[in-house]
Amino acid sequence: MDLVNHLNDRLLFAVPKKGRLHQKCLDLLHGSDIKFHRHNRLDIALVQNHPLALVFLPAADIPTFVGEGRVDLGITGRDQVAEHEAVVPPTETTGVDEILDLEFGRCNLQVQVPENGTIERPEQLLGKNVVTSFTHLAEAYFRKLEERVYGAQMNGDSQSRPKTSIKYVGGSVEAACALGVADGIVDLVESGETMRAAGLKAISTVVESTAVLIRSKHPSDPRLVNLIVARIRGVITAQKYVLCTYNILRSSVDAARSITPGKRALTITTLDEEGWVAIQAMVAKKDAADIMDQLTEIGACDILLMKLENTRTEA
Numbered sequence: 453m454d455l456v457n458h459l460n461d462r463l464l465f466a467v468p469k470k471g472r473l474h475q476k477c478l479d480l481l482h483g484s485d486i487k488f489h490r491h492n493r494l495d496i497a498l499v500q501n502h503p504l505a506l507v508f509l510p511a512a513d514i515p516t517f518v519g520e521g522r523v524d525l526g527i528t529g530r531d532q533v534a535e536h537e538a539v540v541p542p543t544e545t546t547g548v549d550e551i552l553d554l555e556f557g558r559c560n561l562q563v564q565v566p567e568n569g570t571i572e573r574p575e576q577l578l579g580k581n582v583v584t585s586f587t588h589l590a591e592a593y594f595r596k597l598e599e600r601v602y603g604a605q606m607n608g609d610s611q612s613r614p615k616t617s618i619k620y621v622g623g624s625v626e627a628a629c630a631l632g633v634a635d636g637i638v639d640l641v642e643s644g645e646t647m648r649a650a651g652l653k654a655i656s657t658v659v660e661s662t663a664v665l666i667r668s669k670h671p672s673d674p675r676l677v678n679l680i681v682a683r684i685r686g687v688i689t690a691q692k693y694v695l696c697t698y699n700i701l702r703s704s705v706d707a708a709r710s711i712t713p714g715k716r717a718l719t720i721t722t723l724d725e726e727g728w729v730a731i732q733a734m735v736a737k738k739d740a741a742d743i744m745d746q747l748t749e750i751g752a753c754d755i756l757l758m759k760l761e762n763t764r765t766e767a
């Protein structure tokens with residue numbers, strides 16, 4: 453099939469083709485009932501149930517395509533958006549709008565130095581060698597730091613400022629200090645395992661990142677964009693909340709309300725037993741165990757937690 457000729461009337465949605473965000477994005481599309489079949493090695497897939505096409509691109513390139521308006525929607529890391537904007541600042545018509553925090557792919561872009569070395573503060577790296585895959589963010593970070601430190605020390609005499617050198621490497625950034633190429637690095641940290649294994653410690657955070665849904669400034673079909681965004685938001689909310697139901701004495705409803713206020717209000721149903729009601733409320737999944745303990749303490753019984761398949765509600 454000549455896929456390219458099928459793209460004209462379709463909204464384009466960019467998804468990371470590999471790496472940390474890829475599978476989570478596929479799960480999100482599946483949960484949003486966006487149906488597609490990707491042919492082996494093809495980076496474009498037509499969506500069967502919407503006038504939409506998925507374009508599989510490197511996470512780092514997605515802000516460029518969306519920012520230039522070539523692609524309408526995209527998922528990538530906030531770190532990648534920030535790196536792109538450090539080179540191409542957004543204008544009124546170009547650049548991306550972040551419309552949803554997807555709450556996965558959480559990591560921090562951090563300045564790291566050898567754990568047993570003499571450097572404790574990022575200011576001590578000024579004039580030294582820094583290695584990173586995020587050269588534009590690192591440049592912006594260290595130029596600002598130089599401005600602040602040297603501006604104050606030398607009345608802004610730029611000739612006498614030792615410039616921090618920022619060098620690009622595409623991967624295994626954490627090896628740069630041990631190999632003698634760098635005095636410090638700027639790299640992503642999630643669990644911190646890579647950093648610790650390389651004998652490094654973090655001394656500053658440049659960007660806090662999660663995966664984000666981004667939109668071009670002028671999408672081709674705003675109505676379809678809104679529909680897709682509502683579906684994705686529904687899946688994210690469903691992952692964050694559970695439905696809690698329990699039975700309790702009517703006289704304890706006020707105490708119950710303070711523990712499970714619900715998103716808008718409680719659903720209270722009269723039970724076929726004098727003085728008893730059943731209550732239903734959405735609760736944050738991360739708080740669910742604590743909430744069940746507190747409900748038990750005030751006399752609630754038959755407490756059930758139910759997984760939400762999907763939602764249409766504000767997060």
Ligand SMILES: Nc1ncnc2c1ncn2[C@@H]1O[C@H](COP(=O)(O)OP(=O)(O)OP(=O)(O)O)[C@@H](O)[C@H]1O
Nearest residue numbers: 470471472473510511529531532557558559640642
């Ligand atoms: N350890 C991590 N934990 C969580 N999220 C991460 C982690 N590493 C990267 N990410 C997120 O995933 C995005 C893509 O990174 P990843 O290294 O998976 O991409 P990639 O396309 O495979 O790139 P490369 O080929 O340069 O390794 C990052 O920009 C960041 O937002």
Ligand SMILES: O=P(O)(O)OC[C@H]1O[C@H](OP(=O)(O)OP(=O)(O)O)[C@H](O)[C@@H]1O
Nearest residue numbers: 623624625640641642643644645646647
């Ligand atoms: O804090 P952690 O959980 O250990 O994760 C951080 C590591 O993950 C990323 O690298 P990736 O595994 O993508 O490999 P890369 O070095 O080839 O980029 C990042 O560049 C760090 O090295």
